[in-house]
Amino acid sequence: MFLRQLPLLQRRLPCSLATVIGTHNRACTHSRITSAPTNCLWAPHRCCASTAGSPINGGSGRGNYFAFFSLAKHPEVDAAALQKLYHDLQRRVHPDQRQVQQREQDQKQQQHAKSPSPCVPDESTQKSSADISTYANAAYETLRSPYNRCRYLSALVKAQHVKGAPLTPTEEEELAIEDDRRTMHARKTCPDTPMDDDFLVEMLAISELIFGGDAGDEAVRRQWAVLRADLEDRAVGYFQDAVKQWNAGDMEKFHHTVLEWTYVNNALNNLKERML
DSSP states (O other), X not given: OGGGGOTTOOOSSTTOOSOOBTTBOOXXXXXXXXXXOTTTTTOOSXXXXXXXXXXXXXXXOOOOHHHHTTOOSSSOOOHHHHHHHHHHHHHHHOHHHHHHHHHXXXXXXXXXXXXXXXXXXXXXHHHHHHHHXXXXXXXXXXXXXXXXXXXXXXXXXXXXXXXXXXXXXXXXXXXXXXXXXXXXXXXXXXXXXXXXXXXXXXXXXXXXXXXXXXXXXXXXXXXXXXXXXXXXXXXXXXXXXXXXXXXXXXXXXXXXXXXXXXHXXXXXXXXXHHTO
């Protein structure tokens, strides 16, 4: 782990970090620790849904992202197949494409009718297509990312565990909308395994290095480069672990892996921003 490369880091207690790295002497604070977002496991980004092959209207529950693209719920997906499904769907339902299709239909009607009446676009159809297109974007962005995909799976599985029965398509759609009360209830019903103290200390030290370092200091940037490589390697490891745990049906370990991965993913995103 990265802390092994920080000889000056004192790891005895979470709040006794006298030295984080090199010459960075900062008081211990938990305000900057890279923590899991409030919606990390229980409330994926807001979305609507449908099925990829036959989009449905907004009146029905739209289900989950995997069902939308007719994919099995699993941490691993065929990225090329997902991309093709996404682009094929967008060509059918994107509002701009629908307008082109409407104009072509109008022209055909005019060619076969002597006195054609003006064709007024169906507002409900246009709205439904726009909703499906928006949902397709959200679903694709989630499923194309190993981390987001696993986080979303964790949310679905936990919600089903809390309910004690399979979720309906409507419930799966509602799960995509942030709800603090649902989140708190879920955490009480299905609490996460406590985080390891050493892991939290390490995340604190990493956060201090990311936010306390001077972006204009070449020595700091070299440390950041080492840290980035370490975090990226760990992300790969978390994904491999998540796949194994999912296949083994060990959901407790799967959820815990996703939670730790959330800390690391947040740290990596913050680091990338600082390195710009």
